Amino acid sequence: MKARVIVTLKTGVLDPQGKAIEGALRSLGIEGVDSVRQGKVFEVELAGTDRASAEAALKTACDRLLANTVIENWRIEFA
């Protein structure tokens, strides 16, 4: 079973990397980009087919490792 975990910065957390990327897009001449915030995507392959237990395992993975819940949010998408 394939799942995708998306980890993003909470609103209001300073993201200088995102700002640097904004500047780089601007200097490439790409117009109309108001803001960029950088996050992470984890592509996870899980054994088994039970969606509920996969979600539970991924929730634990997010809370305990994949996201620093002080400054990051996470969400799970299933293929």
Add this chain to the structure above:
Amino acid sequence: MKAAVVVFPGSNRERDVGRALRDVTGHEPHYAWHADPVLPAGTDLVVLPGGFSYGDYLRCGAIAGRAAIMDAVRGHAARGGLVLGICNGFQILVESGLLPGVLMRNAGLKFACRMQHLRVERADTAFTRRYAAGQVIEVCIAHGEGNYVADDTTIARLEGDGLVAFRYCDSDGVVGGAANPNGSINAIAGIYSPSRTILGMMPHPENLIDPLVGGTDGRGLFESIAA
């Protein structure tokens, strides 16, 4: 004073802090492997050294913060044992929950590698009793993710309870401004746990212990611990 320095894959300043401890106590510390489930009996001080544990993969200190030995470190801390986290070690302490807040990318985005003045905020802890309160010391920093960030409640508590250990300052002791290398809130360079037995700091006192490198202001921290 028995010390254990934890070594993670990618730690690189364990020998530096080992040298500082040897200089001050007369013997090498025990080097503990990250996968060891226990620390040596009678350990007084656990050090989490600087470096790039696990290549800074995922987040700095994130994987090390979940290493097998960290349960033993937590137990040691709960019994009142001293814990010193330097640079990556500070990152590991916040990732493991032993200290609050988070160390983020330097606000200016550049890796800061330079000499740095610090103000010693209080001199009544196991780590600073050989300094004076308000003393300005000069050590060095070498980090890309040293920007200390925490929510307002945590910052208020750290400030209110006197848990800020060091602040970035200039040679006159003036805090902040250009003297803050990474944008840390309130120019915080290091913090204590409520019991002041856990210290996390971004700068490297262990590298300023020998006149050969141009300064010995870091010795006071190790002399304090050994006292």
